[in-house]
Amino acid sequence: MDFTPAIVAFCCENSAYRAADTAGARQEGYPSNISICRLPCSGKLEVIHILKAFEEGADGVFVFACHPDSCRFLLGNVRAGKRIEHTAALLEKIGIEKERLRFFYLSELEWTQFLDLVRQGNESIKSLGPSPIKVKP
């Protein structure tokens, strides 16, 4: 089956956004179906933003936060982690597989890990198929 999932990656501008920039600058290439949304801190990400992404037709949402203990704003990444857990439970309730929402810790320098994560993530979303709310009756 030839299916290209739509994936939104929420990236903290202090870490993963910069890692994505470096990954781009190295011209290694990663799936072009991943759209990056820049955030000032992963702590800014709200539940509604993730739900809205699914509503708009995303098949998967990735959230990248700084590593524990290295958030520039102390605990923004921890807050994001908790919110992701909560959102995953909400998604399950409305019939969206919680595997479609992935949360990763990443530092600014880990651009190779960024590549690995988005490539693997893309494959796993691909194997899940299109998002159930996208298939209209």
Next chain:
Amino acid sequence: MDSSPKIGVFLCTCGHMMNDYFDTRALLASAAKEPGVSSVDEGGFLCTKSGLEWLKIKIARSGCERVVIAGCSPHQHELKFRQAIEEAGLNRSLMTIANLREGCVWVCRDKKECLPKAERMLKAAIHRVALAKPVDMVQARMSSSALIIGAGESGVRIALELHRLGIQPLVIDSQPRPEGEREAFLPTPCTLLGTGGSGSGQDIGGQRHDFSALLKELSHKKIELLTSTEVREVAGGVGAFRVVLDTQGRERLVEVGSIVVASGSRLEDGANLAKLGSYSRIVSLGRLQKMIEAEPERLERMMITAERRAKHVCFILGGPRGEKSLLAPFVKRASIMALNQAILLRRRFKAEVAIVASDIIVCGAGLEDLYRLARQSGVLFFRTPESRPPQVSLEKGVIKIRVYDSALADCIRESASGEDDGGYPVLIQADLLALEDEVLPSLGTETLQSILRVDLAGISSFYQGNIHLKPNLSNRRGVFVVGSCHGVEDGGEMLSDIRSVAMAVFSLLSRPNLAVEQKVVINTDKCALCLTCIRTCPHRAIEFGEVKAGQKWGARVIPQACQGCGICAGECPAKAIEMVQYSDDQIFSELTL
């Protein structure tokens, strides 16, 4: 719609590099169809001086009210472009960058994928900028004065340094008399083998300084010093902290631009902590240092016991209770002091010296040589596994130390099949035992922390920002930490610490007014005063009070203290807080797939 703002889209082709990947005209043609777009154009290098001039002229000619720049990552030239559009007469926040270079053309393996992705990204940026709101610039008044908490070595030095830079310092101390010996220092290696080098911070940067001379300089320069004074309350933010001071019951309100915490640290005597009873032959490293310097005869007598003529001294490093010290600076401090004393005891007193430690840290200029010198002069080292700390017992006036040496165990196990329980047992008999002191934050540190509302690090000394990004900065803008209240350091490190803090305070307060963006706005009609934002703000940039004179109470942002992380906006249950450049609608507009 006619009322929608006119948007100008400017594509930077990065010196025609983009043309290799997609048809730029096709991209701009599709962008021009988006609602609100009034002009589209492309240029070669927008980031150059001529490129920015070109941009300004284009903005003025086309009369656009919002700008989308499609080019490289915002991390490259965002500030430059914001300044340019500000010079063209637009508000700095009415701009969005579409990251087509790092985010699109360099990402797609297949060139055919480039154009659709670029179109999608540009469309998202156009939608985003259409919803942009202008950011207000606030002029924050910066008072050129600083409050220094703690009149120890570092506190007095920073007061003098700030005075030199033209900032009015006010020094307070909770004790009735300022003391220089309130800080735990690493002894500097250059002074170690001389007669000086007490390790108490009197030798700094190679010069011998007298603390009373520093105090004299303080009064000579008419720097106010309030003793027996504590901080009761801190309100406001950087540039205008309102601090209530309490001097033995008399309260006084001062307004300062910055607060420097130099509350120092204290030492807990290692010999008391070991809980072996008061036995004069068990001493702490600090006490031993003083005895070597001041009472050599008494030390000599102490080392000679009735039974044996040879003098045996043993050092146990690691936590005073036998456990390993938690932090490297403490291990380093004890290592340097013990190595120095061991060499002196070998040379001057001809004593047999053993050092028992699970870890020795000798990083730093000249310290590796110190370790080598100790080895060469015949000091014995026993390395214990962390799982089996040394056991000390007193038997008929002789101190017996049972040690399990892991290095020895490795050697012996090769020849004979020994026990493999981590460490070969060794019994050391000593006439004198020296133990490590524990470095603790000064009394009242936690109270001070809760009043200042800054965070503490693991060992309850003051948290210091990332050493590479923001050394000496606390999590609250305008509050700095200096000296041993945030960790043990040597004299030279303390001096550079003081200078960097002084420069940071100076650069913050040197201008009477500071223009800052109002990054976050609070809708007071929605604010229920639940205090969630006040609790979650990592920089203590939100306070509550009367929003307008005589009107309802609510939370308000201190713009000069805000660093724009958006955590408050993410947490606010009433959704009363909005980030000007990351509003919900703007984030949603980027999600159109």
